Amino acid sequence: MATTTTPDGVQALQVSATATARSAPSLAQRMARERWMYLFIIPGAAYFVIFEYLPLLGNVIAFQDFSPFLGFRDSPFIGLENFRRLFSDADFKLALVNTLQIEVLQLIFAFPAPLVLALVLNSIVSAPVKRSMQSIAYLPHFLSWVIVIALWQQVFGGAGFVNQLLRSQGLDTINIMANPDLAKPLFVLQSIWKEIGWGTIIFLAALTRIEVELYEAAVVDGAGGWRRLWHVTLPGIRSVIVLLLILRLGHMLSVGFEQYFLQRGALGPQAAEVLDTFVYFRGIQGGDWGFAAAVGLVRGVVGTALIVTANSVAKRFGEEGIY
């Protein structure tokens, strides 16, 4: 290690500089060392550039009065006009508020639901029972929203099973499917019912990774069922939970389209208008592609902010996060 007669700071710097020069490889060296990995990365990256980013440039229409016939080149450029129209639209605020309210409810109820079910299923001892229960639970996922709503109408609708029963007993009928006040809980309940089974899949996969020895050790330490859950199971899948939560936050402004579109007529826009239906009626049906693209950009920006925030928070808690 070379020493010099310069002041300490500089000396130390020189020392460490030399040390780094000898022990840490340069960027080029690291790239060379990892060159095989690039074989894995480059094709995938190329896919994203070509098939995702190239067409993403098309979002320039958010700043245009775009029409398909004129195309990108000849459609007039209108700067921020689409955004101005968007933010001054009263229905936009309504749709935004509804969307956020629904999403918050989803986060509180619909997000944990598959996790809870997965934990219950995981604790089933008999493998055939476990597997068949899980298979039964996922069935509603394959029904389209059209059929799901029709089924719910059959049971809960004004002329549905439940109301028929009430009527035959001489009781008052209840209004579930056309009641704006019940709209948001209704939406969340429908989502849970439809997706809870399918949602267990990824959690079950994550649960399989928890090493048996950890459970054995916990039992030896005298931990009962709930403590094992808290100290072994949940920590074991924590990173997946956090990952999915962050991803979900990135889509906070998208709660779906079909489910709301189908019930909007019955419940009224005050209760059922969400961002996706708003864009549909304003943008798509009116052939206002630029406007629709503008909404998309707003969504992307908000989503980015949310993901970045969520990711840093996660990191602060010692989690990996998304990146």
Next chain:
Amino acid sequence: MAMRHSRRALLRTTLGLTGITSLLAACAPATPASPTSAPVAPKPTSAPPPAPTTLPTPAPPAATAPATAPPGGSLGTPTALAEGKLPSPAVGVPDGFTMMPKLLKSYDGKPGRGGKVTVFTIAYQPPPVPRDQNQMWQELEKRLGVTWEPIITPQPEYGNKSAALIAGGNLPDLFYLNPGQNAAPQYKAMDQGAFTDLTAYLTGEALKAYKNLSTFPDYMWNNVKFKNKIIGVPKPLQRNGNIAFYRGDWVKKLGLDAPKSMDVLHDLLVAFARGDPTGSGQKDTWGLGRYGTDWGGWDSTLIAFNMFGTPFNWRKNPDGTLTHQIETDEFRMGIDFLRRLYADGAFHPDSAGMTFAQCQGAFIGGKIGAHSEGLGNFYSPTIASTVYFKMRQADPNAELVGLYPTQAGGAKGVTRNTQGSFGYTAIPAAVGKDEERVKELLRILDYLAPPFGSEEWFFLGYGIEGVDHQVTNGVPVLNERGISERGDLTYIMAGLPTLFIPQAPDAVAPAQKMAHEILKIGIDDLSWPLYSATDIAKRAELNQFGFDSMTAIITGRQPLSALDDAIKEWKSRGGEQTRKEFEQALAG
């Protein structure tokens, strides 16, 4: 015109996946859903299926080409025999036929010059059998003299595909436009010159080259003009609108009379709900349902606005100004009528969210007592696969009675006409530069609109004997293979509507009379031939707004006085601007 929604549009144009409604809804498009409302715009209900009954054996097609006919042109052959024909009493009322006619050739030679014709068409059927196994398709190409390549597009995605094709540049030779399904983008494209102006080809002397198209009544052409230009060849549709139908047997059972006034009509519909007309002892019937989400959505049964004489969108005042229906007293009365029906329990409890399929099902199944849709469904209970037929299957005592608006509404009653067409076929501008090509394409469209009773009409409807249809008791019946081969191959064009009901020839005369009565009090939407940029941009939004406002008032969430606020808001959302522009267009 009802607006159709193109659902998947959302997926792609809004930046956002369909939404993670659960943790893992795999962020791919959600599972496919069927369209939520069946076509509300009437589809051709004339020329219903011929069926095995004893009808005179059709003679084999006789060639009657006059020697002087131009090669490859339609012959303008008068349709069918005089025997069994009930000629139309007025323009817009279809001819009636009680017998299968003797088939006559109506086209000499081939319209095409060889080569390929690509066609953008909407589709309501499963895709046709692929060409190499499809005898009808091959025969069609022989007759047309071209290779026929349809781009079969499912109705729900029609708007998106239309936009993509237009954006993509090289459009197909024939482009089916249907602003009723996809107004704004298509009108914009028309305005920007995406399609050839066909006016010169299809008016005056030039039109005579296409004998079949020449028989199209003027209203068909006028109602689809864009800025006074003919942009496409309309696909014929029966001109008269619809009326309501109600359960006559229920009326009898409840000891009531046919409604002669609006009050009686109200009480009748309420009685359907409260009076237990089926005698089941249960409360399982109601007066009416509804479907559709535009201005007429709450009155799909046609028992309100038509009765009060509400204008068809716009009313022209003597001083040349226009009043929109929402501003009229008749509209207010109509909404009030519906509101009271709802409050008194006459509406099916699921009405607010009903789809067309549900409403139709409720009527067929005897859950609601009044309904309206395509007229052909109500001609006779013996015509298979019609609403009346299915209803009789469920309840052999079912009787349907038509309700003319003048019966309950008196002198003010009106019906709403159709444009006389369902979409029109245009020729893209690039293709249109070649004059000979345009004429060739028009000749092909001319071929595809053959007169009733012609050999060409027979082929396009029934395909090839032994393969696509069987002849039983002298009457052809399309078989499974026939349906699969035919599909939507030539959906874009059809011949003029006629009334031909082989299963019930006696029903033809009454059906024709009904069409005539309906047409007598029929009114048009006078904005059809007019152009307004704001209308194009705002129509979808205003339609939706209209429906939402009506829903709130009719279901009782808001009082009738909320209509005044709705009118104000309608004006500020673009209604006032639209009015001005239409008034200008009207003035010339």
Next chain:
Amino acid sequence: MATALERSTTVTVTSGRPAWMEPPGPPEQVAKTLFLVAIAVVMLFPFVYVVAISFSSAKDVLAGGLILWPKNPSLDAYQAILRGGIVARALLVSTGLAVFGTAAKMVATVALAYGLSKRAVPGAKLVLFLVLGTLLFRPGLIPSYLLVKNLGLIDTYQSLILPGLISAFYLVILRNFFMNIPQELIEAARLDGGSDWQVLWHIVLPLSKAVLAVIALFYGVDIWNAFFNAVLYLNDASMWPVQLVLRQYVLQGSAMASAITLDPNQPPPPAQTLQMAIVVVATLPILVVYPFLQRYFTRGVLSGAIKA
């Protein structure tokens, strides 16, 4: 390589209580059983209903009410759908797409996820951001169409596989699972002289069977259910996948009597029976394939490897 893997013993947990778990007390048993029965009923009932309607005749449907067992069973709806061989061909198309498409997507996604899971690779983070960006900003319909058109992929099956070849969402999940594989195993393999490829093939993939099965399932189901790209990129209707074809039967069924129909003695089946039969036909293949994949994510595969 082999030694590192030997050090991790894979234990497949079969039926029967694991040694460490104590038997549940009665209240727990009852609660769990009730809960599971409730779930089973609530989830099964709609499917029973769907199947029942699909086998119903017009009479049953018109009578209305909740049908759990058709009084007059009929195969009309299925016959209507399966005649003419159109659905059969579409099923073939969809199966081919699902098999080859899933394989392609898995290879592409696994490769990229693996590549991005090694922290030491310079530039990996950048590519990761690139991928994450597509989660938040998606291209519109028209630009996507123009791209596919300009690549000459219109009317090809590739157009149904290449756009969306790698899903950012699944990639992120896969990467997360890869990164959570105990580093000791990977270190050991590297020390033994294993290359990146060998690490992937001998360590990472075998230990990731569960998540690989899950992502393959997700991709497969996505392809199977997809129809929108087909409408957009295919002009030739004979190439349609099954969902697109099936939808048209419902459209046809609920549309008003078209100009010319079948033999009137055989009216077409009611729209609801068609709709439900379609759900059954469309979902059946997935239900059949699913159990084969399910075993991978309902069994433990990792045990006792860390104390090396």
